[in-house]
Structure formats: structure tokens, C-alpha cells
Amino acid sequence: MIHIKTFKKSIIAMLLAGGQGSRLGELTQNTAKPALPFGAKYRIIDFTLSNCVNSGIDTVGVLTQYQPLELNEYIGNGQPWDLDRYRGGVTILPPYQSGKGIEWYTGTANAIYKNINFINRYSPDNVMILSGDHIYRMDYSEMITRHKEQNADCTIAVIDVPLSEASRFGIMSVNESDEITEFAEKPKEPKSTLASMGVYVFRTEALLRYIVSDENDPESSKDFGKNIIPKMLSDGCKMIAYKFEGYWKDVGTPESFWSANMELLGEDPDFDLFSLDMPKILSRNEALPPQVIGKDSSIRNSVITEGCHIYGQVENSVIFSGATVSENACVRDSVILFNAFIGDGAIVTNAIVGSDSVIGKKAQIGRQAGIANELTVIGDRKIIKDNFTVTGTGGNGI
Amino acid sequence: MTGVSGIIFSNLHDRNIHELTKKRTTGAIPFGGRYRLIDFPLSSMVNSGIDDIYVISHHNYNSLVEHIGSGKDWDLARHNGGIKMLSPYITAYATSDSEQYVSRLESLKSISYSISKIKNEYIVLCDCNRIFSTDLTDIVRSHIKSGADITLGIGRATDSADNSIVETDEFGFITGIAKNVGKTDSDSVNLNIYVATREHLISMINDAMMRGYSSFSHEMLLRGRTEHKDKIGTYRFAETFIGVSSLIDYYNAGMAIVEDKDLYFSLFERSNFSVMTKVTNSAPTRYTKTASVHNSLIADGCYIAGNVENSIIFPGVHIASGSSVKNSIIFSDTYIGCNTCLSSVITDKNVMIGENVSLLGIPTLPIMVEEGRKL
Secondary structure (H helix, E strand, C coil), X not given: CCCCXXXXXXXXXXXXXXXXXHHHHHHHCCCCHHHCEECCCEEHHHHHHHHXXXXXXXXXXXXXXXXXXXXXXXXXXXHHHCCCCCCCXXXXXXXXXXXCEECCCCCHHHHHHCCHHHHHHCCCCEEEEEECCEEECCCHHHHHHHHHHCCCCEEEEEEECCHHHHHHCEEXXXXXXXXXXEEEECCCCCCCCEEEEEEEEEXXXXXXXXXXXXXXXXXXXXXXXXXXXXXXXXXXXXXXXXECCCCEEECCCHHHHHHHHHCCCCCCCCCCCCCCCCCCCCCCCCCCCCEEECCCCEEECEEEXXXXXECCEEECCEECCCCEECCCCEEECCEECCCCEECCCCEEECEEECCCXXXXXXXXXXXXXXXXXXXEEECCCCEECCCCEEXXXXXXXX | XXXXXXXXXXXXXXXXXXXXXXXXXHHHCEECCCEECCHHHHXXXXXXXXXXXXXXXXXXXXXXXXXXXXXXXXXXXXXXXXXXXXXXXXXCCCCCHHHCCCCHHHHHHHCHHHHHCCCCCEEEEECCCEECXXXXXXXXXXXHHHCCCEEEEEECECCHHHCEEEEECCCCCEEEEEECCCCXXXXXXXXXXXXXXXXXXXXXXXXXXXXXXXXXXXXXHHHHHHHHCCCEEEEECCCCEEECCCHHHHHHHHHXXXXXXXXXXHHHCCCCCCCCXXXXXXXXXXXXXXXXXXXXXXXXXXXXXCEEECCEECCCCEECCCCEEECCEECCCCXXXXXXXXXXXXXXXXXXXXXXXXXXXXXXXXXXXCCCCEC
């Protein structure tokens, strides 16, 4: 008999990071949505990974599928999040070839099903299922404590959303003790405004039972929101909603990606990345030199990070590490991603400029006076020639 | 370059900048917005392929140990090689209070056992009192080629007035080392970078112990030269080393990297030759509507609502609106209140300066505010 070492953990997290984010267009052309840059120095997955370690979860399986190169490289051995461990730590879990054949992850539930062996290695009492697509800071440990106190089969984190947006989410109805009474995935006529955040705590035994039976159901689309949660609910499992108050964002489109970045600006920003009262968001970053600010530069209401060179004007913008804004250039209401170069005299307004892109001298990107207020997206590694004008590409970008 | 180990002396020069070394070693002095002085020799070693490095400290090493951690930010958390902090050598050879600050030679004596355990053939020795980003493989090659017993790095340093000048013969072998008296601009300053084989270094140290020497250069090197016919080679570095031999030197060095962009680029933006330091995971810096920033180096984690000009701002600094910071070096987590005016000031960490305060130094006499002070 082969001896397989197991390390008992009371809880582990399974982080779903295979999302394509197809509505993000050019921004996720070559990378999975969790690897999308956010907030001057982060990737979206940093928030979920940091939440895990800041909540005391030290074993995380990251399930990847779509364009995983950048994500795999980024997560590496998990060292930036202190997840390089002998016992636990981070493990990348891609789809694999098995005796039963070769198959991709066909749904979120199927992805977990295919990694039951990983879960069993740690024989956890509870398993967190998380999504790597969301931007938020949350202490999961409170939710886990609630889940244990209530002796629930499943606890789902929910957030109050505006009624007008409720039909984009999985919507929950709860009774006075926060037990979930009804669940509807993307309902046309929502009965409540409590939306699932895609953050679940399952009792391991219940999770495995439902995952296995769902896998054997040919009618199922193998999805947590569409299949597992409704099935558990109809079987009378004890399911609790955990209300989260705070910033939580699912950036699905270039416009929402842009506005989420803009929500970092201002005296009292909607998403307070900067609060010293909460644990830091960890990310893989080389120690780049401080920001170099030139003699004639002007910076107002912006978020800028290390490795940037600012010689021109920056206003209401988020500038990612390694980016350069040259002399006489002007960047307004824009998001400039990693290592992008804005040439001498170029004007960038209401735009997203992709990583490693070069905007030529005196080029004009984005909104001009008198033209409609549409977002302009320049993809990664694009070169815009000197004196060129690019405007209103919408989400498809160039 | 393989087969080379490094030894870094972290606090041989603490007395020179006593204002900044009350609670830290020279190696742990903050510089350039996010670095510590040890990052420069350490990164140069790592960038030159030296990945077996020993750091010697004497006292006050808390912040240094915290900075280095496991060494992972320099890729030096290794099973084979990596970085090792050698335990302090405080009392072994100190016979009275005045001798407590032991010399380079005495510190080497105290770690001779560790040196004997080094597996690599060559050893590079470096100090922490100069700022540079340079390839150290050439001095090792030069050492091997010249057949010298020990090779000494020489070159230009901005603090040459306070240092020793190396005299050489036509083949570059040392004939003497003299204190620089008045010759302010020498291109043969002793940079205190040495290369020797492990074996030769150990035999030199043992011999020096036997004879009761206490000075590395004046006794061990120069007497070794006359008594054992040791060949002491030199290697001339092309770049200028920025010396910090006093608080004013330190201030000038900071102002120099702010003003001289070529110097800045040659230190911090050489391709494949970056200066590595501890990763702090600070949030990005935010500038408010009232901010105005010119010609400065700004680290992450700051909040800037006031005016900043010709200054270096370390992580976590808060500069409230209406305030003005000029020609200053502001260490981590300093708070500067509304309508406060600082000019030619160095604030150490965690300084709190309230509203409507004026601190006006002059570039030749900057004001130093000690760690944790509240004004």
C-alpha cells in the first residue's frame, strides 16, 4: 500500500480562477480574469489570496483553465502571500488527463469534483469555495465562526445590491435568522437584493456528497449557483446567509473595470485600499525604485505606485508600476497599466492603456472635446504611432 | 560568477553618522525612498552571481535583521548558500570601553571559524557606507589574473576627503596607504572592497592574530607586504562611489539622486542590475486634488495633499494640505500636519510634526529630527 501523507487542516480554500471574463474584451485576450491588473500594483486574484492568508487560511487550491500562463507565473510558489509551505500552501490545480479520459473543467462544481483528491489530502472539516474574480477585502474567519456556530451545511456570503442590478446576481431570500429560504440564479424579477458574493463555506461532508451526486446527474450543468445550491436548498440542508458590508466588486466589462479603478480616487475613496486598520493586500512585486516625479510635472487626485516616471500631467488617474508619463503629456480620467509608456506631448483622456503599450509623441487617445463620452481601450503591447488619434473604441479596444 | 562568497560589514562606520545609527547599523540606514544602505553591496553581489553571503554586525542589529529577514527578497533564502547573519562579535577582543567598537580585522578574527567553513574559493569583502551598483565579477577576475594575494578596490568616492588614498606601483600593486589630508579629489580612494582566496584570508587573519595586530589595512596588509612579501593588487572601479561619511554627506547623497537624473538612472535603473530591497506591500501612493509635487522621489503608501519639491519621501508618509516640503528627506511613517513648512530637513522614522510648524534648515546645515519625535 502506498502511504500518502495527509496533513489535517480544519479548513482549506478552493479558489476558482479559470474565468475567461469574455465581456472584458481586449483586456482578457491573453490572460485569465483573475490575473487582470487592478489598483496600480495588484492583480484581481491578490484580493482573494490576501483575504485567505489574512483570515488564517494557509491551504489554497487554485483552479485554473483559461489562459493560465500569466496566472501560473504570477502565483508561482505562493511566496508573496506566505503560501510557500511544506504543509499546505498554494497549489495550482489545472484540468488533467485521467483514466476516464481527457476533459476540461465543465463547470464550477465539476472543477471541484475533479479535485476531490486534493481536498481529501487535508481532511478538512470545512471547505471554502471562492472566486478569483472579485475585488474586496473580507475577513473570512468571522464567517467561518458563524458557519460553525450555526452548524450549517453551507454558509453563503451575501451583499446588498441595488434592485436594478439584482438580476445580474444569484439572489437569496432569507428568514429572520438568516437561513436561506430561496435562491434564484440571475432572476428576471428579483425578490430580494441580497446577492451571492461567490464566497461559500461548506461542511466538507455535505460538499462532497452533493458534488458527487451532481456529477452523476446528466441533466446538471455542474455549476454551484445553478445546480448545487438549489439542490441543497430543496433537500432541506441548513444554509445560512452571511451578510457582508463593505466594498465588493465584480468587474465584468471594461467600463466597470475602469470605474472600479476610479473608485480608488478622492479624499474618501469608495474602496479604501489605503486603510492602515486592515491587513495589507499582498502581491507579487519586485522592489521597484520609488516614483520619479519630474520638475514640471503636475499630479492631482491620482493613485500612483513605485517604478513610475511622471514628467507630465496626471489627473484623476490610476498609474500602474513601471509606467512612464513623458514631458508635456497629459493623462486624465484614465487607467495606465503596467510599464505602459505615454510619449512626449501625448494626450490620454477617459481611456485604459494596456500593459507594455507605447503611445507615440503627441498622439491623442480617447475623448476629445465635443465627442461622446465613450471609453477608449488600448490593449496590451500595442504601439500607437506619433501624432495618431484613437478614440471611442468601446470595450473591444484595439 | 560561481565560486565566490561575500562578506558584508554592516556597522564598521556607525560612528560617522551617529545621528542615524543610534538604533540601527550603518547597513540599516534608509536611503533613496525605500532602500537601506546594505541593499547596495548586497544587490551588487547578487547581481554579480554571488549567492553565498555573510553579514557581520556588532550591535544595534535589530532593524538590519528585520530588513534582511530570510533573504528571500534578494533570492537568498537558500539551502545551499544564501544569506547568513553572523552573530555579533562584541566582547571577544574588547578589553575596555574604548575598544568596544572593534575593527575590521577583529571582526574577521571573531568569524574566522565561519570563514573556514566557506566552500567557495574566493571571498569578496564589502562595507555599507557607500552607495553603488556595480559588477563585482571584474574585480574577482582581475584578482585571479594578477596573481595578487589580496586585491583592493580603488576609485573615486564623493567622500574622498575623509578617507585613505592608495599608492600603487606601475603594475597596480600597492606601495602604501595614506590618510587623505587635503587632497579632496583623488581617484585612488580605498573603497574597502577586498578580494582574496579563502585560504589566504584565513592565513592572513591567523598571522595577524599571532602578531597581535589590530588594523586590517595598516598592519595586516602593509606589514604583510613588507614582512611576507604579500602582493597587494588593486582594481580600479570606473564609477564614482557615493560616500556617506557624515550626516551632511548623507543629505548631499540624497539630494544628488534627486537632482542628477543620470546618477539616479545609473544606480537604480540599470537593466538586469536592479537594486533589491525588502518588499513592503504598501498600498500605492495617493495624491489629492490639492497636491503639487515636483522633482522628487516618492515611495508607496503615502498620502500627499501638500507641496513637495526636491525631496525624498519614504513609505507611509502623510503630507497634509497646505504644507510644504522642500529639499528634505522624510523617513517612513512621518506625519506632517496642515500648513507646516519644512525646508532642508531630515526626519527619522515615525516623526509627527503638527500644524503650522516651520522647520527651516539650510542645505549646508540640514535639520535632523530624531526617530519618534513629536513637534
